[in-house]
Amino acid sequence: MESAAFLYFRDIDEHAKKYVERLREAVAIPSVSGEPERRKDVQRMMEWTKKAMELADVGIQTLPNGKTIKLPTVLFGVLGDDKSKKTLLIYGHLDVQPADKEDGWNTDPFHLTEKDGKLYGRGSSDDKGPVVAWINALDTLRRKKVPLPINIKFCFEGMEESGSKGLEEALTARKDTWLSDVDFTCICDTARLSGKPCLQYGIRGLCYYFVEVSSSKQDLHSGDFGGVVYEPIKDLCWMLAQLTDLEGKINIDGLSELVKPITDEELKLYEEIEFDPEIFKNNIGVPALTVKTKQEILMNRWRYPSLSVHGIEGAFSGVGAKTVIPGKVIGKFSIRLVPNMDPAEVDRIVIAHLDKLWKERGSPNHYRTIISHNGKPWISDFNHPHYAAAAKAIKRGEMIASYT
Amino acid sequence: MESAAFLYFRDIDEHAKKYVERLREAVAIPSVSGEPERRKDVQRMMEWTKKAMELADVGIQTLPNGKTIKLPTVLFGVLGDDKSKKTLLIYGHLDVQPADKEDGWNTDPFHLTEKDGKLYGRGSSDDKGPVVAWINALDTLRRKKVPLPINIKFCFEGMEESGSKGLEEALTARKDTWLSDVDFTCICDTARLSGKPCLQYGIRGLCYYFVEVSSSKQDLHSGDFGGVVYEPIKDLCWMLAQLTDLEGKINIDGLSELVKPITDEELKLYEEIEFDPEIFKNNIGVPALTVKTKQEILMNRWRYPSLSVHGIEGAFSGVGAKTVIPGKVIGKFSIRLVPNMDPAEVDRIVIAHLDKLWKERGSPNHYRTIISHNGKPWISDFNHPHYAAAAKAIKRGEMIASYT
Numbered sequence: 001m002e003s004a005a006f007l008y009f010r011d012i013d014e015h016a017k018k019y020v021e022r023l024r025e026a027v028a029i030p031s032v033s034g035e036p037e038r039r040k041d042v043q044r045m046m047e048w049t050k051k052a053m054e055l056a057d058v059g060i061q062t063l064p065n066g067k068t069i070k071l072p073t074v075l076f077g078v079l080g081d082d083k084s085k086k087t088l089l090i091y092g093h094l095d096v097q098p099a100d101k102e103d104g105w106n107t108d109p110f111h112l113t114e115k116d117g118k119l120y121g122r123g124s125s126d127d128k129g130p131v132v133a134w135i136n137a138l139d140t141l142r143r144k145k146v147p148l149p150i151n152i153k154f155c156f157e158g159m160e161e162s163g164s165k166g167l168e169e170a171l172t173a174r175k176d177t178w179l180s181d182v183d184f185t186c187i188c189d190t191a192r193l194s195g196k197p198c199l200q201y202g203i204r205g206l207c208y209y210f211v212e213v214s215s216s217k218q219d220l221h222s223g224d225f226g227g228v229v230y231e232p233i234k235d236l237c238w239m240l241a242q243l244t245d246l247e248g249k250i251n252i253d254g255l256s257e258l259v260k261p262i263t264d265e266e267l268k269l270y271e272e273i274e275f276d277p278e279i280f281k282n283n284i285g286v287p288a289l290t291v292k293t294k295q296e297i298l299m300n301r302w303r304y305p306s307l308s309v310h311g312i313e314g315a316f317s318g319v320g321a322k323t324v325i326p327g328k329v330i331g332k333f334s335i336r337l338v339p340n341m342d343p344a345e346v347d348r349i350v351i352a353h354l355d356k357l358w359k360e361r362g363s364p365n366h367y368r369t370i371i372s373h374n375g376k377p378w379i380s381d382f383n384h385p386h387y388a389a390a391a392k393a394i395k396r397g398e399m400i401a402s403y404t
Numbered sequence: 405m406e407s408a409a410f411l412y413f414r415d416i417d418e419h420a421k422k423y424v425e426r427l428r429e430a431v432a433i434p435s436v437s438g439e440p441e442r443r444k445d446v447q448r449m450m451e452w453t454k455k456a457m458e459l460a461d462v463g464i465q466t467l468p469n470g471k472t473i474k475l476p477t478v479l480f481g482v483l484g485d486d487k488s489k490k491t492l493l494i495y496g497h498l499d500v501q502p503a504d505k506e507d508g509w510n511t512d513p514f515h516l517t518e519k520d521g522k523l524y525g526r527g528s529s530d531d532k533g534p535v536v537a538w539i540n541a542l543d544t545l546r547r548k549k550v551p552l553p554i555n556i557k558f559c560f561e562g563m564e565e566s567g568s569k570g571l572e573e574a575l576t577a578r579k580d581t582w583l584s585d586v587d588f589t590c591i592c593d594t595a596r597l598s599g600k601p602c603l604q605y606g607i608r609g610l611c612y613y614f615v616e617v618s619s620s621k622q623d624l625h626s627g628d629f630g631g632v633v634y635e636p637i638k639d640l641c642w643m644l645a646q647l648t649d650l651e652g653k654i655n656i657d658g659l660s661e662l663v664k665p666i667t668d669e670e671l672k673l674y675e676e677i678e679f680d681p682e683i684f685k686n687n688i689g690v691p692a693l694t695v696k697t698k699q700e701i702l703m704n705r706w707r708y709p710s711l712s713v714h715g716i717e718g719a720f721s722g723v724g725a726k727t728v729i730p731g732k733v734i735g736k737f738s739i740r741l742v743p744n745m746d747p748a749e750v751d752r753i754v755i756a757h758l759d760k761l762w763k764e765r766g767s768p769n770h771y772r773t774i775i776s777h778n779g780k781p782w783i784s785d786f787n788h789p790h791y792a793a794a795a796k797a798i799k800r801g802e803m804i805a806s807y808t
Contacts, residue, residue: 035722215690218509223610224705227740229690231652248635287634311720318439319717322714323501363650
């Protein structure tokens with residue numbers, strides 16, 4: 001068995017160029033699900049991945065401007081149908097976050113570029129890379145005529161970066177049919193830590209909000225009107241600045257009470273994790289972290305809710321100067337959820353808090369908060385035998401890889 | 405004389421369509437001087453206006469990214485050279501503010517559109533319209549073979565919306581030559597008030613600032629890093645929220661002390677101005693103004709400094725949702741200057757105040773304030789005979805127009 005595995009790895013090396021090309025093609029499709037005008041690229045990405053799989057319509061989405069737009073189809077695929085074998089479901093997503101050179105990219109985000117032996121490109125790790133890795137791996141097995149010891153089902157979607165809109169309904173509808181024979185699920189959208197692959201037994205959820213403040217019907221010239229109008233962007237900056245303290249602690253009444261208390265067993269887990277705060281800090285290149293110890297850092301990333309401000313729509317965002325007073329601005333922020341934070345309850349608490357803040361501000365401008373989308377946090381029992389099996393498989397794969 | 409004037413006005417009416425078309429052409433050129441990538445359109449706008457005039461190079465500009473770019477040439481033109489006549493200099497600018505439909509435009513800003521008898525288009529009033537009006541007026545006089553009672557000189561520039569970069573040097577260099585025989589100057593970049601043309605005897609200046617806060621080299625995923633990094637945009641929102649109070653009062657130490665005290669004579673001027681706060685408020689469509697009386701509103705617009713926040717560069721500004729933590733953001737704000745605020749002194753006070761605020765914030769992120777550009781305030785003696793002559797001319801023109 002060992003020697004057969006070596007053969008596969010050699011075969012993979014021999015086809016490395018082709019596999020990288022496949023990723024380059026995937027990266028070159030700007031499948032940004034958060035930008036509705038790129039919906040066609042998300043659809044193109046689905047079709048690129050289609051091969052022998054089935055594309056299922058999962059409904060429509062209503063945009064903030066009232067227009068409706070088709071959600072990208074979801075790819076459902078089946079490889080093998082041997083009743084005597086177990087069935088593994090592989091999940092991945094083909095849409096990506098928006099990316100511009102102005103965001104700090106040193107290379108074109110939609111052109112896969114090699115630098116110092118690393119491949120840079122939007123989606124090359126989240127999540128086109130892992131999906132393409134599955135395609136490449138199955139390609140190798142097929143070429144080497146290795147019979148699969150399992151049946152495989154695929155579910156690749158195109159709205160993950162926008163709250164996986166439509167996916168839950170699509171899966172629920174297939175619960176008793178297509179999904180009924182699935183024994184294991186592998187989510188190929190996870191991370192590495194200290195250079196090692198991780199087994200995730202949970203993931204934070206998300207609630208995303210738009211805070212809209214408006215006054216005039218159009219933008220105003222600050223030379224003519226500066227000094228007499230209540231500028232919406234000043235109200236908005238004030239609102240956004242109230243949401244957290246300097247260290248990022250969330251200042252929303254009642255939110256922290258929703259978080260599941262930590263147990264001693266869980267706390268102990270963090271001690272064993274290999275993680276160097278200094279390397280982590282230097283890798284992301286920030287001057288400081290909001291917390292110092294290994295445990296605090298990992299828990300702030302995984303175990304506690306966090307609130308991030310993403311930007312403002314409607315105000316000048318270009319390079320250079322513009323002297324306009326924006327008439328309507330929309331601030332965007334999101335909260336990462338952990339057990340037992342229920343999105344509906346978080347929505348209720350956040351909206352109530354923002355309404356209270358707005359009253360405190362006392363501005364005569366128009367204000368409303370719009371709930372954009374959400375995703376529940378997810379957690380499972382890390383003592384389950386599935387995790388033991390997956391850990392064994394990863395260790396074996398890493399060992400072979402380090403020999404080749 | 406009266407009847408000749410009527411003939412000219414009739415001729416103008418007969419050519420109205422051609423004149424509107426001329427404005428439509430001008431509006432269709434997006435000569436946004438604040439966006440360097442549109443510099444070629446500003447240049448195109450200069451060339452469009454060129455006719456028989458002289459284009460003068462006025463130097464280069466260094467962009468924030470270190471690149472240099474040619475400033476648009478300035479148009480200097482001469483019509484008539486009769487030593488026995490007085491010489492009038494006409495000033496106008498051909499660049500415009502950036503404009504997007506998202507800013508609240510109901511029509512394409514770069515396509516002149518008629519609606520209820522009004523012409524909408526970026527630059528149709530500021531300042532392509534007035535420049536085109538001069539061209540049209542001279543066109544009429546030429547067609548009607550009316551000899552000009554004066555010599556005319558033109559100076560049309562393309563960087564007014566970006567601080568008139570290069571203009572001061574270009575004018576100073578021509579002080580003792582080309583400008584030496586100018587007897588009067590008419591700035592055709594002014595406003596109407598309560599439906600009447602205004603004679604401006606002063607104009608506010610401007611100091612424009614970029615507040616840059618950065619942490620990581622690139623944007624970060626809020627799912628992975630939310631909770632451990634100091635988000636630059638939170639620091640920036642906090643900074644921007646400190647600059648003014650709710651009503652827009654500027655909270656910058658030492659700034660108000662620079663403002664020239666008001667005299668009783670000046671205060672009295674405001675009483676006579678025809679201006680209805682309610683109509684003004686409804687025209688711009690805001691729910692409230694920061695001050696209530698006629699005098700307060702006009703003085704806040706003309707006589708006092710004001711601070712406007714224009715937007716943020718580097719953060720998500722599109723429609724929809726993006727879950728990224730921006731690594732570097734640049735907040736943009738400007739202060740309108742009045743006598744006796746000297747830009748260099750304002751810069752010193754503002755930078756010192758921002759540095760103090762940043763220290764108060766206590767963030768470990770990188771911060772700096774960049775001075776973008778400035779323009780001095782300007783005021784003259786409103787009792788000068790030139791103003792009496794101009795007032796007479798305007799009254800006469802309005803009277804004839806109301807008869808035709």
